[in-house]
Amino acid sequence: MRVAAIDQGTTSTRCLLVEDGGEARTVAAIRHTQFHPAPAWVEHDPEELLGNIRTVLKRASPVDAIAIANQGESCLAWDGVTGEALSRVIVWQDARTADVLAELDAGAQRRSRAVSGLPLDPYFSASKLAWLVRNLPAVRSALAAGRLRLGTTDAFFLDRLCGTFSTDVATASRTGLLDLDRQIWSAEMCALHGVPIECLPPIAPVDAGSGTIDGIPVKVSIVDQQAALYGHGCRRPGDCKITFGTGAFLLAVAGNERPLAGGGLLPTVAWQRREERTVFAIEGGVYDAGAAVEWARTIGLFSSVEELDSFDGCSALSRGLAFVPALSGLAAPHWDRLAAPVFIGMDHATNSRDMVRTVLEGIAMLTVGLIEAAADVIEAASGISIDGGLSQSAYFVQFLASASERPIVVPAMHELTALGLAELCGADTTSARAAITTYLPDGSVTSEDRERFARAVDLARNWRGDRRKPFLQGVVAH
Known part of the structure; x- marks a missing residue:
């Protein structure tokens, strides 16, 4: 089996060709632009990331399967009909929502820990997604029209590349919106942050399969750190x-x-x-x-x-x-x-x-x-x-x-x-x-x-x- 393993990371997009027996070689690596439009803000251009995935994948051909690792907590908004990105990617390092989270009381903190397992920290996706809904007119317009999609970068990539709007359980657990015990989106956490639950992707197993890219099956999509945990044995x-x-x-x-x-x-x-x-x-x-x-x-x-x-x-x-x-x-x-x-x-x-x-x-x-x-x-x-x-x-x-x-x-x-x-x-x-x-x-x-x-x-x-x-x-x- 020849697998194109794509690691879409914080600073670059890399593709390694991995074959049975463990032989692996890097076939392409492309750095992308980091945007810092304000103090504590970190952003990426989603179209640049998507283009880089397509480019590195072409250099791996021919392969039998594709697997994609994502940044985890980095997230964005896009139009569910056209696929057009309605925001930049807000990167996991971004801390713009710290003030908003600081206004929530200790009871909200306890509930977040109890339900999602995560603290109310701007590191996680929940407050970033809520920021997009509160602050970007294009996102609010798409929500009113019933066209809005929200999610981590994996859901955007799969939607645009394969026509499959989904995320896996491990990535969902990095958002602060997952009911960690039931492994479904939490209506309570979505309401706490102000994230419309109907705009989030369906949750699937890591190896559920996400369709194809140029006829090649995308077999796996998961957070980069969880992929590394598995890779360490x-x-x-x-x-x-x-x-x-x-x-x-x-x-x-x-x-x-x-x-x-x-x-x-x-x-x-x-x-x-x-x-x-x-x-x-x-x-x-x-x-x-x-x-x-x-x-x-x-x-x-x-x-x-x-x-x-x-x-x-x-x-x-x-x-x-x-x-x-x-x-x-x-x-x-x-x-x-x-x-x-x-x-x-x-x-x-x-x-x-x-x-x-x-x-x-x-x-x-x-x-x-x-x-x-x-x-x-x-x-x-x-x-x-x-x-x-x-x-x-x-x-x-x-x-x-x-x-x-x-x-x-x-x-x-x-x-x-x-x-x-x-x-x-x-x-x-x-x-x-x-x-x-x-x-x-x-x-x-x-x-x-x-x-x-x-x-x-x-x-x-x-x-x-x-x-x-x-x-x-x-x-x-x-």
């Missing part, structure tokens, strides 16, 4: 992976029952295949991982990725230098959109190498917070499998192993989202994960280092204002 409760892309995302398999929320991590759907029970997971993220590294490159702290692989001497953190990578705020387990980045501990001898090293260490330390929070909820496997750009930095991975006090496993084949998509289509790619490198804790990160970083996080918290502090604290408390 995580099947048993406690199996855990972390993907280091634009953000860092931890998912751990929880089994066939909805997991209890705890430690600031969230219950979510991992996948649901036809005629099989739903598999749940717990998840948490760091908003800025690769994004923080790219920021450091942009401001001149380094120029090539090779510079991230090794550093001389002891860690920057052990020398009192810390960085909290909260450019977009702090995600799990803090859930603080008012947090801001903090560099602290510099002196006259501090140079750019020290600072870029501190960026890597800060990403690792926030990730350790996710690992520790996950361990409070489920009994995690001893080793944690990672992928993504930062998994290629030996220094970063060794520091993460030492800071987390856990073995960190790096598969030689690091395109795990593509492997997961292909496996969900039915391809056999297990041999691709056979070659791994394991990094073991070496005791180089001390309790004093952890305490020093915790103090830095405290300084970053709520830096952008006190007005919403009680609300955001309530997110964690409930």
Whole structure:
């Protein structure tokens, strides 16, 4: 079987050709424009994304099946008759709805947690979709005419490419509008946010099939992080992976029952295949991982990725230098959109190498917070499998192993989202994960280092204002 595995991500659209046996090669990758029309706003052009999918798919031909991974929480509005996009894509990083969510009371927060499993955070799709309905005349006109469609990017892609208006359960679980227990759209959550439930797509299993593109069946559509979880070979409760892309995302398999929320991590759907029970997971993220590294490159702290692989001497953190990578705020387990980045501990001898090293260490330390929070909820496997750009930095991975006090496993084949998509289509790619490198804790990160970083996080918290502090604290408390 030859599968065109399309990863439509935050910064680019990639297509890998995956064959039985696990052989995978990138056939195309196209970056797309990031729009920042206002502070905290992040948008994409849906037509550009759609065109890029078509382009990369042509370069993979011939194939037997197509699978598409989506960005998760990114969403938009379009005309159900013409297919015309009525808005840009509001990206998962976008925080424009923070003020609106801050006006909701603690009771709404509790109900959101109870029904959808998710906090009232602008990260998720619900408030973004409601913003489109409230603020865009074209969206309101389409709603009045009975032509409006709302959804995450997968539903738009499938509608335009295949004529199938649908989403899968895992993607729906990222919206804040899903009844997580019943796995149907929640009328209560739609009413809370102001999202017309009749405009949302039908929900289907991940491998339900979504029609064809030029005669080739689209067999699978799912969130990129859930595809990566499957691609890591995580099947048993406690199996855990972390993907280091634009953000860092931890998912751990929880089994066939909805997991209890705890430690600031969230219950979510991992996948649901036809005629099989739903598999749940717990998840948490760091908003800025690769994004923080790219920021450091942009401001001149380094120029090539090779510079991230090794550093001389002891860690920057052990020398009192810390960085909290909260450019977009702090995600799990803090859930603080008012947090801001903090560099602290510099002196006259501090140079750019020290600072870029501190960026890597800060990403690792926030990730350790996710690992520790996950361990409070489920009994995690001893080793944690990672992928993504930062998994290629030996220094970063060794520091993460030492800071987390856990073995960190790096598969030689690091395109795990593509492997997961292909496996969900039915391809056999297990041999691709056979070659791994394991990094073991070496005791180089001390309790004093952890305490020093915790103090830095405290300084970053709520830096952008006190007005919403009680609300955001309530997110964690409930």
